[in-house]
Amino acid sequence: MAPVIATEEVTKVYSGDGVPVHALRGIDLIIERGEFTALVGPSGSGKTTFLNIISGLDTPTDGKVWLNGKFLSRMGGNALSDFRRDNIGFVFQAYNLIPVLTVEENIEYIMLLQKVPKSERHERVLAILEEVGLSGMASRNPPQLSGGQQQRVAIARAMVSQPAIILADEPTANLDSKIGADLLDMMYRLNTQTGMTFIFSTHDPMVMARARRLIMLKDGQIERDEVRSP
Amino acid sequence: MMLKIAFRNIFRQKRRTVLTALAMIVGFTLSSVFIGWSDGAYSDIISMFTRNRIGHIQVHHTGYLDKPSLYDVIDSYESIGEKIAGVEGVEAWTPRIYSAGLGSVGDKTMGVQIIGVDVGREVRATRFDQKITSGAIFSETAAREAILGVGLARILKADVGGKIVLVTQGTDGAIANDLYTIIGIAESGDKATDRMACYLHIDDAQDLLVLDGRVHEIAVLVEVLDRVPKITAAIEIQIDDTTLEVSPWQVVAKSFYRAMQADRQGDLIGRMIIMLIVAIGVLNTVLMSVLERTREYGVLKAMGTKPRQIFGVVVIEVAFIALGSIVIGALFGASLNYLLSIYGISLPQEFSYGGIVFQTMYAAVTVRSLAIPAVTVLVSAILVSLFPAIRAARIAPAAAMRAH
Numbered sequence: 001m002a003p004v005i006a007t008e009e010v011t012k013v014y015s016g017d018g019v020p021v022h023a024l025r026g027i028d029l030i031i032e033r034g035e036f037t038a039l040v041g042p043s044g045s046g047k048t049t050f051l052n053i054i055s056g057l058d059t060p061t062d063g064k065v066w067l068n069g070k071f072l073s074r075m076g077g078n079a080l081s082d083f084r085r086d087n088i089g090f091v092f093q094a095y096n097l098i099p100v101l102t103v104e105e106n107i108e109y110i111m112l113l114q115k116v117p118k119s120e121r122h123e124r125v126l127a128i129l130e131e132v133g134l135s136g137m138a139s140r141n142p143p144q145l146s147g148g149q150q151q152r153v154a155i156a157r158a159m160v161s162q163p164a165i166i167l168a169d170e171p172t173a174n175l176d177s178k179i180g181a182d183l184l185d186m187m188y189r190l191n192t193q194t195g196m197t198f199i200f201s202t203h204d205p206m207v208m209a210r211a212r213r214l215i216m217l218k219d220g221q222i223e224r225d226e227v228r229s230p
Numbered sequence: 231m232m233l234k235i236a237f238r239n240i241f242r243q244k245r246r247t248v249l250t251a252l253a254m255i256v257g258f259t260l261s262s263v264f265i266g267w268s269d270g271a272y273s274d275i276i277s278m279f280t281r282n283r284i285g286h287i288q289v290h291h292t293g294y295l296d297k298p299s300l301y302d303v304i305d306s307y308e309s310i311g312e313k314i315a316g317v318e319g320v321e322a323w324t325p326r327i328y329s330a331g332l333g334s335v336g337d338k339t340m341g342v343q344i345i346g347v348d349v350g351r352e353v354r355a356t357r358f359d360q361k362i363t364s365g366a367i368f369s370e371t372a373a374r375e376a377i378l379g380v381g382l383a384r385i386l387k388a389d390v391g392g393k394i395v396l397v398t399q400g401t402d403g404a405i406a407n408d409l410y411t412i413i414g415i416a417e418s419g420d421k422a423t424d425r426m427a428c429y430l431h432i433d434d435a436q437d438l439l440v441l442d443g444r445v446h447e448i449a450v451l452v453e454v455l456d457r458v459p460k461i462t463a464a465i466e467i468q469i470d471d472t473t474l475e476v477s478p479w480q481v482v483a484k485s486f487y488r489a490m491q492a493d494r495q496g497d498l499i500g501r502m503i504i505m506l507i508v509a510i511g512v513l514n515t516v517l518m519s520v521l522e523r524t525r526e527y528g529v530l531k532a533m534g535t536k537p538r539q540i541f542g543v544v545v546i547e548v549a550f551i552a553l554g555s556i557v558i559g560a561l562f563g564a565s566l567n568y569l570l571s572i573y574g575i576s577l578p579q580e581f582s583y584g585g586i587v588f589q590t591m592y593a594a595v596t597v598r599s600l601a602i603p604a605v606t607v608l609v610s611a612i613l614v615s616l617f618p619a620i621r622a623a624r625i626a627p628a629a630a631m632r633a634h
Binding site for chain 1: 231234235238239242525526529530531532533534535536537626627628631
C-alpha cells in the first residue's frame with residue numbers, strides 16, 4: 001500500500017532569542033493509509049511541530065516531506081492551501097470552531113471552499129452530524145455547545161470533505177475522560193469504516209491504548225515506533 | 231461565506247463596533263454639514279451675484295468681454311432675444327448698454343458708468359424694481375430720466391427730483407451730452423457698482439450714444455443654475471452667429487469665480503481632518519480585532535482559506551461598518567443641513583463677498599454634501615483597514631494557532 005505520509009531526515013530548528021532550539025532532529029517516518037497512529041512524548045518532544053510540518057502548516061529547516069504522494073516542499077502558498085483543503089482534516093485541542101458560524105456552516109466551510117454544490121453540502125452535513133451524534137444541532141452556534149459537542153463538530157468538520165488524513169492535536173486534552181473515551185470510540189469507528197488515516201499527538205493514555213501504532217518522540221527524535229495488532 | 235463571517239464579526243464586540251461607527255458617523259456628519267454650509271453660502275452668493283447683476287449667461291459682440299468697446303455692439307437684439315427665449319430652460323433675457331462718462335449735479339462732477347436698461351425686461355430678469363431704495367422706476371417710454379446708484383448719489387449730493395448732466399462720447403465720434411431728471415436711487419448690493427452706476431432708459435441711452443437700436447449686452451437668466459453650461463451651448467447653436475459670443479457667468483465674472491473656487495479648496499482641508507479622525511478610530515479598532523482573532527484566522531488558513539480571502543474578511547467587515555455609518559451619518563447630515571437651510575445662522579457681523587453683503591448664512595442639502603463624505607468615509611476606512619488586513623492575510627497558521 002502507498003504511504004500517505006513519508007518524511008526523510010526532517011529537521012526543525014527554532015532560533016528564539018538567538019539560541020537555536022532543535023525541535024526535530026532528522027525524523028524518517030512512513031505512515032500507511034488507514035493507520036490509527038498516536039505520536040506521544042513529553043511536552044517539547046516535537047509532536048505538534050511534526051504535525052505542523054507534515055500538514056504543510058510549517059516548513060522544515062531541512063529534510064523532505066511527501067503527503068499523499070506530493071512533495072510538500074515544492075508547493076507555494078496557494079497550492080499548499082488547496083492541498084490542505086483537499087487532503088487534510090484538522091482536529092485541534094481547543095476545537096477552534098468559528099464562533100460566528102453555526103454548526104452547519106462550520107462543517108460545510110471546507111466544502112464551500114471546494115465549491116461543492118449547496119444541496120450536496122447540506123446532505124453531507126446532515127449525514128456527518130448523525131454520524132457524530134449531533135443530529136438536530138445544525139443551527140446552533142458553537143458557544144451554545146458543550147466542550148465534547150464542540151469537539152464532535154470539529155471532527156465532523158475535519159471528516160466531511162473525506163480527506164486522506166486527519167491530524168488531531170491533543171483532541172481529548174480539554175475533555176473529561178468519559179467524553180474523551182466516547183470521542184475516541186467514534187474516531188476509531190470512523191477510521192475502521194472509512195479507511196481514513198488518523199494521526200494524533202497526545203499525552204492521553206486512553207488514546208495511546210487505542211492506537212494501533214505508537215510513535216514515541218523524545219528530544220525531537222523517534223525513540224520508539226511500535227505497531228500493535230488491532 | 232466570507233461575507234457572512236465579515237458581517238457577523240461586526241456584532242462580536244458590540245462596544246468596539248459602536249466606537250468605530252461613531253468615529254465614522256461624526257466624521258461624516260461634520261463633513262456633510264461643512265460641505266452643505268459651504269454649498270449653501272456659495273449658492274446664495276452665486277445666486278445673488280448672477281440674478282441681481284450679471285445674469286447667468288451673457289451675449290456680446292466677439293471680443294467685447296475681454297476689451298469692452300462702445301463700437302462692439304449687437305445688432306437686431308430683439309430678434310436674437312426672441313431666439314434665446316425659445317431655448318428650453320431660459321427664464322428671461324434683457325438687453326443692456328454700457329458707456330463711461332461724466333456726471334454733474336450742481337458743482338459736483340464724477341466719473342460714471344452709464345447703463346442703459348430695458349425697464350420691463352430688467353425687472354423680469356434681475357428684479358430691478360426691488361433695487362430702487364427711493365423714488366420710482368423708469369416710465370414705459372423714454373422721458374430723459376436717470377436712476378443713480380446710492381453711492382454715486384451720495385458723492386454727487388444728488389436726490390430724487392434733481393437733475394444730472396451726462397457727458398460722454400457717441401458712436402459717431404462726437405461729444406454727447408444731455409440733461410436728465412433723477413427719478414430714483416438704486417442699491418444693487420455691490421458697492422463698487424453703486425458708486426458709479428447711472429441707469430438710463432434704453433431708448434435714452436441709445437439716443438445719447440447714437441446706437442440706433444443696438445446694444446452691448448444681452449443678459450440671460452435661466453431657471454436652474456446647474457444647467458447653465460448646457461443652455462449656453464444651446465443658445466450658441468440657436469443664434470448661430472460667429473460675430474457674437476455666448477459666455478456663462480463663470481467666464482463673465484472670471485476673477486469672482488476663481489476666487490470662489492480657491493475658497494472652496496478650503497473644503498479639502500476639512501475633509502482631510504475628517505479622514506484623519508476616521509482613520510485613527512478605524513486603525514486602532516481593526517488592529518485590535520485582528521490581534522484577537524489571530525488564532526481564528528490561523529484555523530481558517532489551516533483549512534485551506536487563501537490569504538486574499540482572509541484579507542477580504544477584514545476589509546469587508548470594515549466596509550460594512552462604514553456603510554452603516556454612512557447611512558446614519560447621511561440622516562444626521564441631511565437633517566442638520568435641512569434645518570440650517572430653513573433657519574440659517576445670523577452672523578454677528580455682516581460680511582461681504584464679491585461686493586454682496588450677507589447677514590444670514592444658509593446651508594443647503596446637496597448631493598455633494600452627502601456623496602463627498604460618503605466616499606471620504608468609505609475610502610479612508612478601507613484604506614486604513616488595508617494594513618491590518620494584510621497582517622491578517624499573512625498570518626502563519628502554525629504560529630497563529632499557538633496564540634492565545
